[in-house]
Amino acid sequence: MRKSIVRCTLCIAAIGFVAMRPAQAGHDASSFGVDFSGCVESIGVAVAPIASVLALTPPGFIPVGLGSPVSPIVVRTADCAGIAVDGGKSKPGTVAQIGAVIVPPAPAGEDIDNYTFWYYTTSEKLARRLQDLGVAAQHVANIDYALHPGQAGTTNTLSVTVKRPGSPRFVLSGTVVPTETPAGSFEAIWWQQTAAGNVRMDTSVPVIAIGSANLGLVTDANGALGALIGGGALAFPVLQQFNILPNAHMDVAIAH
Secondary structure (H helix, E strand, O other): OOOEOOOOOOOOOOOOEEOEOOOOOOOOOOOEEEEEEEEEEEEEEEEEEHHHHHHHOOOOOOEOOOOOOEEEEEEEEEEEEEEEEOOOOOEEEEEEEEEEEEOOOOOOOOOEEEEEEEEEEOOHHHHHHHHHOOOOEEEOOOOEEEEEOOEOOOOEEEEEEEOOOOOOOEEEEEEEEOOOOOOOOEEEEEEEEEOOEEEEEEEEEOOOEEEEEEEEEEEOOOOHHHHHHOOOEEEOOOEEEEEEEEEEEEEEEEOO
16 A cells, blocks of 8 residues: 555444434435445544434434443545446545444444444435435535544544534544554444334445544534534544545445
8 A cells, every 4th residue: 555545435334323314215216336446434433312312313212321321423535536426427426324223233253333323425326326325425525524634653634624514514534543454344234214114324344454543523402413412512532543545345235
């Protein structure tokens, strides 16, 4: 791998709970695959009041920490040199997700299961295909993802801004230290309940390099994200990572 960071896809490789609201299934509710290449990914894990997490998590999905005052939530962003949907042309793109770690609904050897609260992507095709299955995916063409100087083994600044029409909007910023040292593989499954059924977004990462991060999030304290976290700012005391993923593959389908 070169000294400059290979931009990598979201590896979902961390504890996280991102739950999205149910949406109506579209006209073509068929399964599909997505290939991500040359990605960088930030992971931040915090805790939120269990009542706030349960308010966004439908029955049938059990947040980790149920019975405790708080439950872990995750904020993930990924910027990729290539996102290819349904075997189509690979194009640069960004993804951001916020959600909650859940007890696996149907364990199959994966590392983590999450319920999706909000999902944003600059890829119009990815957003549309997720919407076809009823997922409340938001196409936000102008997510700003700024990483400087973009080199491994040194401190970089990172700023990710989800603008309108994204809702809720937020800014994630701070410093990250990427590494190119492989740390194994990872598999994460993100879920969302839709009118068509429970949609399963299963991402496998063959090789992940896990670096460090010191990030914070700001949002409108009166908005939906502010209601979840109980204010306008969020730190990540549970876990922070900045990862490099040369390749990842996501299979999306309605669970049966």
